Amino acid sequence: xxxxxxxxxxxxxxxxxxxxxxxxxxxxxxxxxxxxxxxxxxxxxxxxxxxxxxxxxxxxxxxxxxxxxxxxxxxxxxxxxxxxxxxxxxxxxxxxxxxxxxxxxxxxxxxxxxxxxxxxxxxxxxxxxxxxxxxxxxxxxxxxxxxxxxxxxxxxxxxxxxxxxxxxxxxxxxxxxxxxxxxxx
Amino acid sequence: xxxxxxxxxxxxxxxxxxxxxxxxxxxxxxxxxxxxxxxxxxxxxxxxxxxxxxxxxxxxxxxxxxxxxxxxxxxxxxxxxxxxxxxxxxxxxxxxxxxxxxxxxxxxxxxxxxxxxxxxxxxxxxxxxxxxxxxxxxxxxxxxxxxxxxxxxxxxxxxxxxxxxxxxxxxxxxxxxxxxxxxxxxxxxxxxxxxxxxxxxxxxxxxxxxxxxxxxxxxxxxxxxxxxxxxxxxxxxxxxxxxxxxxxxxxxxxxxxxxxxxxxxxxxxxxxxxxxxxxxxxxxxxxxxxxxxxxxxxxxxxxxxxxxxxxxxxxxxxxxxxxx
Numbered sequence: 293x294x295x296x297x298x299x300x301x302x303x304x305x306x307x308x309x310x311x312x313x314x315x316x317x318x319x320x321x322x323x324x325x326x327x328x329x330x331x332x333x334x335x336x337x338x339x340x341x342x343x344x345x346x347x348x349x350x351x352x353x354x355x356x357x358x359x360x361x362x363x364x365x366x367x368x369x370x371x372x373x374x375x376x377x378x379x380x381x382x383x384x385x386x387x388x389x390x391x392x393x394x395x396x397x398x399x400x401x402x403x404x405x406x407x408x409x410x411x412x413x414x415x416x417x418x419x420x421x422x423x424x425x426x427x428x429x430x431x432x433x434x435x436x437x438x439x440x441x442x443x444x445x446x447x448x449x450x451x452x453x454x455x456x457x458x459x460x461x462x463x464x465x466x467x468x469x470x471x472x473x474x475x476x477x
Numbered sequence: 478x479x480x481x482x483x484x485x486x487x488x489x490x491x492x493x494x495x496x497x498x499x500x501x502x503x504x505x506x507x508x509x510x511x512x513x514x515x516x517x518x519x520x521x522x523x524x525x526x527x528x529x530x531x532x533x534x535x536x537x538x539x540x541x542x543x544x545x546x547x548x549x550x551x552x553x554x555x556x557x558x559x560x561x562x563x564x565x566x567x568x569x570x571x572x573x574x575x576x577x578x579x580x581x582x583x584x585x586x587x588x589x590x591x592x593x594x595x596x597x598x599x600x601x602x603x604x605x606x607x608x609x610x611x612x613x614x615x616x617x618x619x620x621x622x623x624x625x626x627x628x629x630x631x632x633x634x635x636x637x638x639x640x641x642x643x644x645x646x647x648x649x650x651x652x653x654x655x656x657x658x659x660x661x662x663x664x665x666x667x668x669x670x671x672x673x674x675x676x677x678x679x680x681x682x683x684x685x686x687x688x689x690x691x692x693x694x695x696x697x698x699x700x701x702x703x704x705x706x707x708x709x710x711x712x713x714x715x716x717x718x719x720x721x722x723x724x725x726x727x728x729x730x731x732x733x734x735x736x737x738x739x740x741x742x743x744x745x746x747x748x749x750x751x752x753x754x755x756x757x758x759x760x761x762x763x764x765x766x767x768x769x770x771x772x773x774x775x776x777x778x779x780x781x782x783x784x785x786x787x788x789x790x791x792x793x794x795x796x797x798x799x800x801x
Contacts, residue, residue: 358511360525361515361523361524361525361553361783362523362524362525363525366525366526366786366787367786367787372485372783372784372787374507374508375508375511375512375783376511377510377511377514378511378514379514407524408523411518411519411520411522411523412518412519412520413519
């Protein structure tokens with residue numbers, strides 16, 4: 293299995309700083325901004341963005357979404373996903389919500405997240421922020437903020453490492469794509 | 478995405494905890510944790526079992542268990558049908574298997590069954606392709622009750638292993654006691670029972686279970702006091718002299734609890750007979766976790782439904798790489 297590092301720890305943290313700046317520029321100063329990370333690595337990135345935004349935005353309301361129960365492939369995949377915990381700040385009604393995930397691929401996770409979020413209230417606006425957009429969409433979903441965009445091969449996997457779970461920040465490209473990559477999957 | 482290990486595959490049915498490993502039991506409890514939060518939401522529903530049809534087939538009266546299963550099913554978006562023996566063809570002499578086969582013919586996915594005969598759930602599970610969940614069969618087992626009790630104890634103490642649990646009351650006629658003894662032992666608790674000798678099954682010591690003849694001793698010994706009612710409907714008479722006498726000798730009263738450890742908790746599976754096996758000031762007192770048990774019941778049943786409905790190991794290989 294071939295592993296290529298796309299971004300090392302410092303470069304990944306720089307991507308997060310850039311994402312934070314993009315969000316800070318785009319979201320109105322008085323808006324009720326809520327950051328919602330997608331369990332689990334989206335959580336870590338959301339926490340890092342919240343920390344970066346603290347000087348200008350104060351302490352932001354943040355939440356975490358586990359989309360296991362909203363997947364569209366329940367009963368089709370073999371083993372069940374371990375359901376994680378979902379915590380949403382009390383009121384997201386009329387808030388400006390930014391959903392944060394590590395990698396955007398098919399768009400199915402975000403579809404599930406949008407459905408789940410709707411069960412918690414009617415947000416005023418929902419945007420999507422991802423560390424890496426690797427292409428390969430199967431649904432009409434696009435990010436509002438992306439740290440890095442490129443077209444990965446179908447067999448390749450983009451793997452994001454976060455400090456609190458993996459020890460250090462980083463983005464890796466796993467596999468070479470094409471037939472060999474598909475086989476390795 | 479983390480895939481669950483093979484250990485967590487529950488297979489087609491949940492009949493009794495004797496069929497499960499310790500890892501599977503703890504895995505169900507872990508799965509139940511995130512389901513607790515769904516019942517606290519404003520919209521208490523997730524779409525995961527959309528399109529699944531579940532039949533609740535109750536041949537014995539039940540309030541808590543039937544409602545709890547129904548809430549669990551509805552909060553997972555399954556379609557549910559309730560059938561009780563009165564008002565169905567069972568009264569006209571239809572057998573259990575024929576009832577179930579007719580339901581199968583209407584294309585159902587799961588059956589939750591409560592029946593007065595021990596072994597009825599297994600009997601059914603062996604004869605129909607749908608998932609079968611035992612919601613209590615005779616004096617045999619009531620696995621989801623034991624699972625919700627284990628979850629409640631784990632919530633309070635952080636772990637079940639090493640805790641001292643004493644079940645007091647009518648052990649002999651109780652499927653709850655059977656399932657709980659199995660569950661407690663598998664999870665590494667020390668287990669004791671207490672009650673009139675007539676209501677303690679012979680040979681229970683062979684399972685590694687201690688027997689207390691006096692409830693005062695049991696209360697001093699345990700971290701968890703699990704109180705059972707007298708199953709008068711299953712008794713042919715002669716087991717206890719009178720309910721009043723039972724209360725005088727084995728009743729769990731606040732005075733008797735004075736000698737208990739500070740963090741000792743009291744559980745009861747319901748329905749309670751206040752003033753017989755448990756006094757009102759205990760049932761409603763600070764040690765009681767009887768209502769948290771009921772809350773946990775919904776989460777545990779959601780976890781069991783989720784795990785049984787989704788476990789399709791044969792598809793695992795072909796589906797690799799299809800994850801979003």
